[in-house]
Amino acid sequence: MRIVRGVGRFLFDFVVGDDWRIAVGVVAALAIGWVLIAGGVSVAVGVIVTSLVIGAGFAVTTLREGRKHRGG
C-alpha cells in the first residue's frame, strides 16, 4: 500500500508539478472545447477557441504566480 501511495505521489508530482492550477486549467479548457463541438460549433471554431482558452488560462495562472514572487 505504501509503495502504491508512493508511486501515485511520484506520478502526481511528476505530471502536475508544483502548480496544480495549470493541470486543472488544461482539463477545463479541453472540456469547454468538447462542449462547444458537441453543441454544434464547427470544428475549426472549436479548436481555435479551445486553444485560446488554454492560452488565456495559462496567462492568468502565470501572472497570478508571478505577482506572488517578488523576484529571486
Added chain:
Amino acid sequence: MMGQATGGLVAGTFVASFVEFVEALTIVLAMALTRGWRSALAGAGCAALALVGFTAVLGYALATWLPRSVLQLVVGALLLVFGLQWLRKAILRSSGRKALHDEEFAFARRRAAGERAEARARLGLDWFGFVVSFKGVFLEGAEVVFIVVTFGLNAGNVRVAAVSAAAAGIVVAILGAIAARPLSAVPENTLKYGVGLLLAAYGTFWSVAGLGALHGGTSLAWPGGDWALLVIFVGWLSLSRLLIGVLRRTSDPTPRQSTNERERVA
C-alpha cells in the same frame, strides 16, 4: 510538413534530454568526487537499466491499449501540462521572479552533502553515493522517457525520439568526461524555455485534435492541417514574451540582486 514535424521531434527530444542529462551529470559527478566513482557509476548504470524497462512498459502499454485519437487526447494533454510547467518556470525566471537554475551551485550543494554523509557500505558499494546517483539519474531520466514516449508516439516515430535522446545522453557524457566538472556553461535556462515552447505547442496541437475521441472517435482536423503547429508555436512564443514583459514592468521596485547573486539563491 513531415520534415518539420520530424525536425521538431528531433529538436524537442534532443534539447529536453540534453538539459535533463546535464542535471543528472551534476549529481553523478558530485557523488563520484566525494563518495567514489564505482558507487556513483553503479547507481547511474542501474538507473539507466531501470529506465529502459520503464520506457518499454510505458511505450508498449500506451501504443497497444489506446486508439489514435484517445492517445492524442490523453498523451497530448499530459504533454501540454508538462510543457506549460516548463514554460511557466522559464517565464518567471526570465522576468526575474524566480532564481535562475545554476549548475555550479547545485554541484556545490550536492558535493557538501556527499562530504557530510556517513560512510555505509552495502554490496561492496558506498550506499549513499549509489542511492543518490541512482535517484538523480532515474528522476531526471524519467522526464526524458516521458518526453520520448509521448512525443514519439504522437509523432508516430518513437525510434527517432529515442535516438535523439540517446544522442543527447552520449554528448553530455562525452562533454562531462572531458570537462570532469558540471556543464555550467550550457545555457540551461534558455534551453528549458525553448523546450517549454515546443512541448506546449505540440501538446496543444495533439490534445485539441484528440478531442475527436469524444466526438465520433476520429481526431479533429486543425484548420491548415499540420501548418497550424507553426501558428500555435508562434502563439505560445508571443504570449510568453508578453507575460515576461508584463511581469518585468510590474517588478518590485527594490534593488535587485546581481545575476550571480540571484543565481546562487536557486
